[in-house]
Amino acid sequence: MKGVAPFGGGRGPFIFTVLLEERIVVDLLTRELEAMVRNEAPAMEQKGEISPKVLEAIYKRGLFKLLVPRELGGHMLPLPEALRVFEGASRIDGSFGWLVTIGSGGGYFAASMEPEVCRELFSPREAVIAGSGYPAGEARRVNGGFRVSGRWKYISGCDYASIFTVNCVIRDEGGDGRIRSFILMPEQVKILRDWRAFGLKATGSHSIVVEEAFVPERMTFDIAEPYPVYEDPLFRYPFLPFALTSFAAVALGVAARFLEEARNLLEARREVWPSPRVEAGLQAVSRAAERLQGVASAFYRTVDDTWAIHKNRPLTEEETASVNRRSRETAQEALLLADAVFPHLGMAGIMEGEPANRAWRDLHTVCRHVLLSDWG
CATH class of the missing domain: 1.10.540.10 (Acyl-CoA dehydrogenase/oxidase, N-terminal domain)
Structure with a gap:
């Protein structure tokens, strides 16, 4: 393909x-x-x-x-x-x-x-997972499986998810504290409609609560131990760079949308009331768009090169770190470019009904994800 x-x-x-x-x-x-x-x-x-x-x-x-x-x-x-x-x-x-x-x-x-x-x-047409990788739950072993309880935040797409996956600390009698992933069905999950962020408003990224839900052993997994069924290279790719590259790609797209809408707003203003300020704004958009293209090219060059390596052998720690670093830098540079243009939009830029404003808020929300904003 x-x-x-x-x-x-x-x-x-x-x-x-x-x-x-x-x-x-x-x-x-x-x-x-x-x-x-x-x-x-x-x-x-x-x-x-x-x-x-x-x-x-x-x-x-x-x-x-x-x-x-x-x-x-x-x-x-x-x-x-x-x-x-x-x-x-x-x-x-x-x-x-x-x-x-x-x-x-x-x-x-x-x-x-x-399998x-x-x-x-x-297999179902509407199959889709929502969940969290944060180990905010606890699981106790019982006959045939586990009893799971916990509360997880920021579960994007929870309103229509056919499957939920969450991470829990296993609290055996021995108290080993291992973390494992658990599969839950929608009827086992209570949604708390608490997503009040100023961006990505339509993602429904609410919290979920699970209380003493029974999860059979077969409905648990460990991403570090894949089954040898599907041979695609993706399933051997480390999870952290997988997540980081995905979020960086979103940041690139939202930043490009912001610049598109910023240009539309400024060009409409130029038709009504041309001024040096409007021209300066359009020049700032052009510079930012050119720079964003360079940021995107560098990002995909890193991704493409390391993916080609990964298909033949596991990435080294240094290669993995380069992907992670490039992803974080990509998102943060996209944010900085948008923020440099935003003041040129004047009062129109702060109006929530403007598409440029929505894209700017969405970009800030994306880039506050802990994986993109945590440089430690």
């Missing part, structure tokens, strides 16, 4: 398509989808959730299955291609891109689950 029209290649009808081995072209991101999502975005932000229309479009294109094995109805894109789709989706809209990225990321766990469990959970 190979990319046919990666994001950023002109203004044709397709933003990103893939060509599967059977020579079937799958339209992942199209201009029609872009227009529809952007039209829905203001109402989604007000409601704090993705609209049924947009969710159906995601299911139809398999955007939650970009990294799911093809045997289970997924696209199983190589990571570098998936990242470009994440960027493209995020340029359409920040919340849309974040949800596509987080939903697709669940495919990473497919090889770690028992039969994996087939059961990932």
Whole structure:
């Protein structure tokens, strides 16, 4: 399978398509989808959730299955291609891109689950994982499995998730304190509607609570111990750079959307009231856009080069560190470029109804993720 029209290649009808081995072209991101999502975005932000229309479009294109094995109805894109789709989706809209990225990321766990469990959970058309990697729960061994309790924050996509995965500390009688991942079904989870962030409002990234839920042994897994069923290189790729590259791609897309909308706002102002300030703003946008393209090129060069190495042998610690560092630098540079342009927008820039304002808030929210903002 190979990319046919990666994001950023002109203004044709397709933003990103893939060509599967059977020579079937799958339209992942199209201009029609872009227009529809952007039209829905203001109402989604007000409601704090993705609209049924947009969710159906995601299911139809398999955007939650970009990294799911093809045997289970997924696209199983190589990571570098998936990242470009994440960027493209995020340029359409920040919340849309974040949800596509987080939903697709669940495919990473497919090889770690028992094969039969994996087939059961990932095969449905609407299959999508929401969850947390933070070990905010506790699990006690009982006959046949575990009893799980805990509270986890920032569970993006929890309103429509078909599967939840959470990390818990195992509290055996011996108190070994090991951490393991647990699979929960929606009926075992209580959603606390507490997502009150100023950006990515439509992601529904609420907290969840689980109280004494029984989880069979077969519904647990360890991502460090994948089953030898799916041979795709993704399932041998370290989790931290996988997460970091995904989030950096979102930051690139949202930053590009901000600059696009900043230009639109300033050009509209120039038509009504041309001034040196407006011209200075447009020049600042052009400089930032050029710099962002350079940042993106450096990011993908690092990703592509290390992915090629990874397919042949495990990455060294130094190579892994270079991916992680480049991802964090990419997100933070994208943020700095947006912040340099923002003052040029004047009062219009602070109005929440402006698309430029929404993109700026979304970008700040993305870049506050602990993995992107923690430089220690």
